[in-house]
Amino acid sequence: MSFVExxxxxQDGDVAIVYLGHDSMMPVKVQKGAQTQTRYGVxxxxxxxxxxxxxxxxTCSKGGWVHVLHPTPELWTVTLPHRTQILYTTDIAxxxxxxxxxxxxxxxxxxxxxxxxxxxxxxxxxxxxxLHTVEFHQQRAEKAAEEFKEHRVDxxxxxxxxxxxxxxxxxxxxxxxxxxxxxxxxxAVQRTCEALADQGFEEISTVEVLLRVHDxxxxxxxxxxxxxxxxxxxESDAAAAExxxxxxxxxxIKTTTPPREIPGHTGYLTFATKPRx
Amino acid sequence: MADNGDDDAQYRIKGGDYVVLKRGDxxxxxxxxxxxxxxxEKQWFFLxxxxxxxxxxxxxxxxxxxxxxxKLKDAESxxxxxxxxxxxxxxxxxxxxQKLTRDDIETLKEQGLKGQEIIQQLIDNSSTFKDKTEYAQxxxxxxxKKKYENTVTILKPSCxxxxxxxxxxxxxxxxxxxxxxxxxxxxxxxxxxGSKVLVFETCAGLVLGAVMxxxxxxxxxxxxxxxxxxxxxxxxSFGFPAHFHDMLHEFPICHVNALLAGTLDTxxxxxxxDSKQSTVAEEKEKQNQPEAEQQxxxxxxxxxxxxxxxxxxxxxxxxxxxAKAQEKKVKLEEKRKKLAAAAALLEGRNADGLVIASRFxxxxxxxxxxxxxxxxxxxxxxxxxxxxxxxxxxxLKEQGGTISLRLTDTWLRHYQVLPNRTHPLLxxxxxxxxxxxxxxxxxxxSKSAGSQRAEEPAPKRLKLTDTEG
Numbered sequence: 001m002s003f004v005e006x007x008x009x010x011q012d013g014d015v016a017i018v019y020l021g022h023d024s025m026m027p028v029k030v031q032k033g034a035q036t037q038t039r040y041g042v043x044x045x046x047x048x049x050x051x052x053x054x055x056x057x058x059t060c061s062k063g064g065w066v067h068v069l070h071p072t073p074e075l076w077t078v079t080l081p082h083r084t085q086i087l088y089t090t091d092i093a094x095x096x097x098x099x100x101x102x103x104x105x106x107x108x109x110x111x112x113x114x115x116x117x118x119x120x121x122x123x124x125x126x127x128x129x130x131l132h133t134v135e136f137h138q139q140r141a142e143k144a145a146e147e148f149k150e151h152r153v154d155x156x157x158x159x160x161x162x163x164x165x166x167x168x169x170x171x172x173x174x175x176x177x178x179x180x181x182x183x184x185x186x187x188a189v190q191r192t193c194e195a196l197a198d199q200g201f202e203e204i205s206t207v208e209v210l211l212r213v214h215d216x217x218x219x220x221x222x223x224x225x226x227x228x229x230x231x232x233x234x235e236s237d238a239a240a241a242e243x244x245x246x247x248x249x250x251x252x253i254k255t256t257t258p259p260r261e262i263p264g265h266t267g268y269l270t271f272a273t274k275p276r277x
Numbered sequence: 278m279a280d281n282g283d284d285d286a287q288y289r290i291k292g293g294d295y296v297v298l299k300r301g302d303x304x305x306x307x308x309x310x311x312x313x314x315x316x317x318e319k320q321w322f323f324l325x326x327x328x329x330x331x332x333x334x335x336x337x338x339x340x341x342x343x344x345x346x347x348k349l350k351d352a353e354s355x356x357x358x359x360x361x362x363x364x365x366x367x368x369x370x371x372x373x374x375q376k377l378t379r380d381d382i383e384t385l386k387e388q389g390l391k392g393q394e395i396i397q398q399l400i401d402n403s404s405t406f407k408d409k410t411e412y413a414q415x416x417x418x419x420x421x422k423k424k425y426e427n428t429v430t431i432l433k434p435s436c437x438x439x440x441x442x443x444x445x446x447x448x449x450x451x452x453x454x455x456x457x458x459x460x461x462x463x464x465x466x467x468x469x470x471g472s473k474v475l476v477f478e479t480c481a482g483l484v485l486g487a488v489m490x491x492x493x494x495x496x497x498x499x500x501x502x503x504x505x506x507x508x509x510x511x512x513x514s515f516g517f518p519a520h521f522h523d524m525l526h527e528f529p530i531c532h533v534n535a536l537l538a539g540t541l542d543t544x545x546x547x548x549x550x551d552s553k554q555s556t557v558a559e560e561k562e563k564q565n566q567p568e569a570e571q572q573x574x575x576x577x578x579x580x581x582x583x584x585x586x587x588x589x590x591x592x593x594x595x596x597x598x599x600a601k602a603q604e605k606k607v608k609l610e611e612k613r614k615k616l617a618a619a620a621a622l623l624e625g626r627n628a629d630g631l632v633i634a635s636r637f638x639x640x641x642x643x644x645x646x647x648x649x650x651x652x653x654x655x656x657x658x659x660x661x662x663x664x665x666x667x668x669x670x671x672x673l674k675e676q677g678g679t680i681s682l683r684l685t686d687t688w689l690r691h692y693q694v695l696p697n698r699t700h701p702l703l704x705x706x707x708x709x710x711x712x713x714x715x716x717x718x719x720x721x722x723s724k725s726a727g728s729q730r731a732e733e734p735a736p737k738r739l740k741l742t743d744t745e746g
Contacts, residue, residue, distance in 0.1 A: 005471055006629050008651065019680055019718075055652025055718045067680060067718045070653045072467045090687060093464035094457055100435045103470040103493025123469050124491065193694040202333070202430075206692040208701075209457055214663065214684040214711075216670045254667055256684060268692065275333030276288050 001054075002152035003071055003119055004126035010049045010068065015150055017069040017079060018043070018058075027071070027079045029150070040064025071151070073120040083140050086116035087181075090211040091266055096124055098271045099177040108171070108178045109133040110164040112144045117179065122153045131157040132171050134164045189268050201272035208268055214256035222250040290327050290334075290431060295516035297438050299430045301423055304442035306434065306514040314342065320427060332433040340389060347428055362408040376402040392426035399425075412698060434516050436463075436487040443483050443511070451480040452636055453661050455709030457689040459484065462632060462657045463491055465714040470495035472629035473622060475649055477501040477530070477642055479635040482511030484659075488632060489521055499526045499619055499628070501533070501646060503637065528619040533645055536620055543617035545610070627651040634659035639713075640668045647679070652719040659712050666713040678720040686711045 001007050001014040010016055014030045020038060028036050028043075030050060036043045041062030043049065048058045054070040069075060074089050087095075095117070101107065105125045112118055112135035121131050135141040141161035148154040160170045169175075182188045189206055196204050290296065290309065298305045298317045305317050309324045322342035327334070336344040362368075377385075377399060385395050399421055400406050406414065432438055440456035448454075462484075468474060468491040476498060478484040488498055489512065500507045507527040528536075535541035622628075628649045633642050639658045650656060656679075660666050666684055673679045686709060691702040 004469060006651075006654070008627075022681075053652060053719065055654075057719060057721055068653075069716060069718075072655070074465065074467065074655075089464060090461065093460045094689075096464055097437050097440070097456070097460035100437055102490050103495060120464065123467070126470055127495065128493075189692075189694055190696065190699060194696075204694075206694050208690045208692065210688040210690070212686050212688065214686070216667050216684060254671065256663065256667060270694075273333065276331050 001070065003073060003076070004123050004153055004156070006070055008053055010052050010054060012045075012050055015071050016049065016054070017071050017075045019067040019069055025069075025075065025079050027076070028068075038064075038066060040066060073116075073123045076119050076151075077116045080114055080116060082114050083143065084111075084113040086114045088116070088211075088266060089120075090209050091269065092117055092120045094207070094209045094269060095179065096120060098269070099179065101125060101129075101177060104128040105176045106174050107131050108169040108175045110169070110180055111135045111137075112141060112159060113181065114140075115144045115147055117181075118144065118148075118157065119151070119153070121179075122148075122156050126153070126156055129156065132160070132169045132175075133157060134160045134162055134169055136161070136163045185268050189270055192270055196270075196272045199274070200277075201274050204270070204272040206268055206270045208265065210264070210266075212262065213259055215259055216254070216256050218252055218254055219257075220250045220252050285331075288331050288433075290330050290332060292328050295434055295514050296324075296327075296332075297432045297434050297442060297514075299432050299438075300426075300428060302445065304432075304438060304445065306439065306442060317429060320429075322429070324431075327431050330431075333430060335428050335430045337391070338427045338429060344429070360407040361411045361414060363410060365408075365410070365413070368405050368408055374403055374405040375399065376404065392422065392428070395425045396421045412695075415695075434514055436490045436515075439483060439511070439514055440487065443481070447481075451483050452634060452659070453708060453710055454480055454484070454634060454659060455687075455689065455705065457687050458659065458709045458712060459487060461685070461687055461712055462634070462659060462714075463487055465655060465712070466630045466632050466657045467655050468492060468630060468632075472496045473627070474498050474630040474632065475501055475623075475628050475646055477631075477633045477635055477637075477646060479503075479508070479637065480511070482509040482513075484632060484634045485509060485525075486512040486515040486517075489517060489525065490515060492524065494518070494521045494524055496629075497524050497526060497622060499528055499622055501528050501530050503530050503635075526615065526619040526622060528616070528623060530645070532616075532620075536623060537648060539624075541620060543613060543620050545613065623649050629654050631656035633657070636661075639665050640672060643669050644672060644676075647717065650717045652717050654717050655714065656717065657712055657714045659710055661710045663711050666711050669713055673715065678718060679715045680718050682713065682715040684711060684713050 001011065001016070010030055012030060012032050016028050016030055017025055018028050018036070018038065019025050020040070026038075028045075028049075030045050032046050032050065034045045036045070038060055041060030041064060043058060043060055043066070048060075049068060052058070052068065054068060056068055057065050058068055059065045073092075077086065077089055077092070080086070099105075099107070101121060101124045103125060106129055107121050107125060109118060109121065109131060110133070112133040118131060118133055125131065133144070135144060138161050141159050145154070145159045148157050148159070158170070160167075162170070164180075169178075182192070193204055193206065292309050292311060294309045296307060296309060298307060298315070300318055303318055307315050307317075307324070309328065311325055312323060314321050315324055320338055320342075322338045322344055324344065326344040327336065330336075330346060335347045337347045339345050382395065382399075385398060390398070396418060400418070406417065409417065436459070437456065440454075440459050443451045444453075444455050466474070468488050470491075470493045472492070473496055474488055474492070476485050476488055477500075485498070485500055492498065494517075500509075502508070512525075532541050626649050628651065631643075631646055631650055631654075633639055633646070633656075635642065639660050643656070643658050647656065658666060658669060663684070663686075670682055670684060673682060688704065689709065690704050693700060693702055
């Protein structure tokens with residue numbers, strides 16, 4: 001297992017994702033002899049996980065069951081422990097394409113935060129690229145480095161605990177792409193675009209990407225009863241009319257509905273390209 | 278990493294390169310060929326001068342269709358305090374404020390005036406320019422620039438650029454797949470180097486190319502194709518290095534059922550004496566012509582021997598016919614080998630990802646191809662329309678074997694960012710297509726039809742007292 005390469009069987013030391021149901025998942029560090037509590041009962045790592053195929057169904061002690069999945073950056077994004085506000089897959093996907101990330105890319109990122117974007121970048125630039133990520137908060141920097149190691153991607157990343165504004169990324173002249181997560185967006189976007197233009201960047205664009213989710217539903221729509229139709233043939237016998245079965249009282253349609261609440265705004269993404277001179 | 282002149286090579290335009298021409302928001306993919314006339318945005322020019330320049334260089338098109346690198350920011354927006362008004366209450370839009378006529382402008386163009394100079398002429402001859410607000414003046418200049426500048430930028434192709442190009446130029450060719458939707462698909466399918474990905478698309482090869490770019494030549498991509506042959510025109514535009522094509526396989530969907538049933542035979546045929554010749558051809562593929570001639574000789578000997586020049590011509594004709602038949606055999610053998618190779622990759626049913634984006638009804642495509650995926654692997658299906666994906670969702674629920682099913686689409690909104698003028702531009706709602714994504718799990722044999730556990734929470738009932746008054 002690694003976050004940049006699939007494997008088929010769960011091994012001791014892996015990080016696996018336990019899928020309990022819709023929108024309910026959690027990461028699990030697989031360890032011989034360890035146990036994990038879930039609402040369906042206990043999962044015993046040695047018997048239930050180690051040696052099992054990823055994707056298997058695992059029956060827990062109370063009789064309920066879960067599935068165990070191979071980790072991916074997308075699954076990590078929705079299960080990782082938050083230390084900061086994170087970027088979600090919708091923005092991450094847009095960033096990945098707009099920065100033209102691919103195997104071999106060298107990327108500079110500030111700040112590392114909880115590592116949501118970092119993991120996605122690592123997956124895309126492996127096996128020959130490198131990520132230089134900067135985090136000014138010491139504990140967060142350490143936690144990120146720890147996770148990268150656990151997830152077997154540490155060879156692709158360098159975490160630096162420093163202030164990017166003062167000390168930069170620690171490297172120069174190497175990056176194919178740079179990602180900056182900056183606070184105070186309402187002022188920052190404006191100043192950023194101006195600064196980029198001044199520095200000779202081209203194709204400057206600011207976008208916002210919103211995800212719309214469609215929940216598939218069977219919806220039953222009742223039909224109105226306007227009373228018996230007088231122009232119909234069998235009306236002479238009132239009794240017969242009463243006995244006649246009513247038309248279907250409702251119609252079922254298969255459609256989608258939006259969830260109760262939808263995220264309206266996550267952030268502004270500003271992209272630009274510096275032509276090589 | 279030292280930045281020396283040698284590293285530069287990968288950033289320089291070379292003859293034969295596939296590039297993308299850009300002006301404003303308009304893109305066009307072309308190949309650099311010597312002395313070839315290229316038409317872009319109603320202008321024609323030659324790309325020869327671009328060779329050896331760096332990518333992303335902007336050129337001016339001068340007379341004769343020759344490209345000249347544009348000097349960096351020559352007298353751009355000089356912020357001298359221009360005369361400007363405060364609002365438009367007195368500006369009457371009667372179409373008469375520009376004193377230069379169309380013919381005048383044409384004359385200026387013919388005189389060889391640069392775009393910048395023409396724009397200055399337009400400003401000088403506009404009766405209302407000085408009354409416009411600064412912002413209106415800015416907007417006016419930007420608009421004229423768009424119209425009269427004759428520059429073109431040459432870009433290195435990438436998924437981002439090609440996806441924007443196709444969506445802008447020929448959306449019908451790519452089932453109206455918008456580039457942000459493509460971005461979502463590539464990430465949701467966890468496309469990365471070293472995996473084995475199945476792709477079924479009718480998007481001119483754009484989706485295939487995008488997948489290949491994200492795999493960087495590592496791993497394998499199997500293009501499942503309908504009909505006679507795989508369509509890959511779009512892949513060329515990416516300008517991948519030759520070795521990327523080594524990881525690309527193809528498999529015709531008309532053989533999928535046979536493959537799944539285990540009845541697909543991809544071994545070499547053994548009909549008659551011909552087979553000997555074909556196997557010989559197999560081994561000696563490299564030696565084309567001499568081999569063909571040698572093969573021809575037994576036939577030659579069998580022919581009736583007449584005398585004269587006619588005879589010689591007849592022999593030569595026969596030789597050519599033989600050579601062609603031999604070529605055909607060699608090609609068929611190659612095709613068989615490729616089919617066998619693709620089948621070998623598929624029959625393990627352990628692919629790592631599945632990407633579907635086509636004009637075909639997605640449901641049967643998905644149900645058919647899902648079988649090739651290993652458990653705990655992602656799949657994404659794109660459709661221009663929502664309903665076919667609702668069907669897919671329903672079928673998948675009935676069948677089991679998948680989790681985390683999500684039907685989504687994205688809205689992409691651009692912003693204009695200018696001092697005191699920042700606001701959203703047009704909202705591209707809909708028109709980008711829909712995506713169904715999910716993850717495979719081990720198929721549960723013991724499970725009865727229908728899920729044991731409701732995947733999504735039942736829609737909540739609103740109490741009357743809770744509704745907004």
